[in-house]
Amino acid sequence: MNRDELEAFQFKHLKKILNHAYANSEFYRGSFKKAGVSPDDVKTLSDLDKVPTILKEDIRKDQETKPPLGNMTSVPEDDVVYISVSSGSTGIPTASPFTFQDFEDFIDFEARLFYSSGMRKNDRYCHALNMSLFIGGPCVLGAQKIGALSIHAGTIPSERLLRIMTQFQPTVTWTTPSYAWYLGETAEKQGIDVGQDIAIRKIFVAGEPGGSIGATKKRIEQLWNADVYDYYGLSDVFGACAGECEEKAGLHFAEDHMIVEVLDLKTGEPVDENEEGEMVLTTVKKMARPMIRFRTGDLVKYEIDKCACGRTHKRLMGICGRTDDMLIIKGVNVLPSSVEPIIRENKKLSGEYRLVIDRVNHLDVLTVEVEGTDNYKGDPKVLEREVQCDLRSVLGITPKVTVYKDGTLPRETHKAKRIKDNRGDIWKA
Ligand SMILES: [Zn+2]
Secondary structure, eight states, X not given: OOXXXXXXXXXXXXXXXXXXXXXXXXXHHHHHHHHTOOGGGOOSGGGGGGSOOBOHHHHHHHHHHSTTTOTTOOSOGGGEEEEEEEOOTTSOOEEEEEEHHHHHHHHHHHHHHHHHTTOOTTOEEEEOSOOSSOTTGGGHHHHHHHTOEEEOOOSOOHHHHHHHHHHHOOSEEXXXXXXXXXXXXXXXXXXXXXXXXXXXXXXXXXXXGGGGSHHHHHHHHHHHTSEEEEEEEXXXXXXXXXEEOTTOSSEEXXXXXXXXXXXXXXXXXXXXXXXXXXEEEEESSXXXXXOOSXXXXXXXXXXXXXXXXXXXXXXXXXEEEESSOOEEETTEEEOGGGTHHHHHHOTTEEEEEEEEEEEXXXXXXXXXXXXXXXXXXXXXXXHHHHHHHHHHHHHSSOXXXXXEETTOSOOOSSGGGGXXXXXXXXXXX
């Protein structure tokens, strides 16, 4: 579709989804009324800015208000066939519900994104993303929809994954950029000739900014002698919302399923192409839980010119940073403030803590430094394991924990000083 046709298509579906949400979701009806707008006030696509935005925090609160799916959900639970569950920045899991048709749509455009990156039915696809609860899991069905032989590998030990790659010779895989790097080097160390013994020719990456950072991408491509395509997704929206075509000139959004706004942080006005702003997404077809003006917290740039591939869908030109102090560790979003309650509630600890993030063999390592109180006479190793267990349940990743004597850590009043990120500038090359 040319842009005019596409925008007309988006507007038609936007109207439908606004009416649907207003009629069937207590949350949206309430928030629209509070803002003094009704779906009728949206007469053009640009009128969308009259509608209030929502934050991740609103989703969590809404699900707490009306468990388990919340008042944002706009269909009866009987119509929901699938939920993904994200650990969320506060550690409280939030659900992302889909109807049968929502899920069909999701898999359909995953297939389309894969196809645009050059996957074909004669490919063998090895899906190496987390398969448990995570929205990225079912994306593998997009490969099956193309007709590619699909291996649901999930996150398994790298030795086992490499064995699968040498035995079954998949040609395409999907993982995080840092893991692709690590896996390539691990293969080399094990004496596997990546270009010879493994057939991988395309690697999809997501979950970290690396896939759009030129130097990182190039290094992974050299290591694997394969093409790397960056993907972007959000658990509250879809597994992948955007992916690179074979031109590798930015990530095409599935704009027939969502409206992408990029807004100036100060004014809330749309920014121009190649200017930085916060990405705000609106799903126009998702019935179970429409996401209407969801503030992603991602600072991005976009381009809209027709791509050399011929596709007209807007392209995400990489993520430049976050609007909050969210850390991305091993592809998992971690809000440093979620660590604090765990540390403060444990009476064996002084309450002081520091987060140190390093990159070892291209993989992120989070160390949480804490202090035992003078009254604690037990084995520090036992205490370390206890705190590690508590943190793992909140963060969704397993941090290293180091217990120091009371008074060892620097006393800082400013929150940011509690974080020591040794990975350099992870957002830019
Ligand atoms: Zn393209």
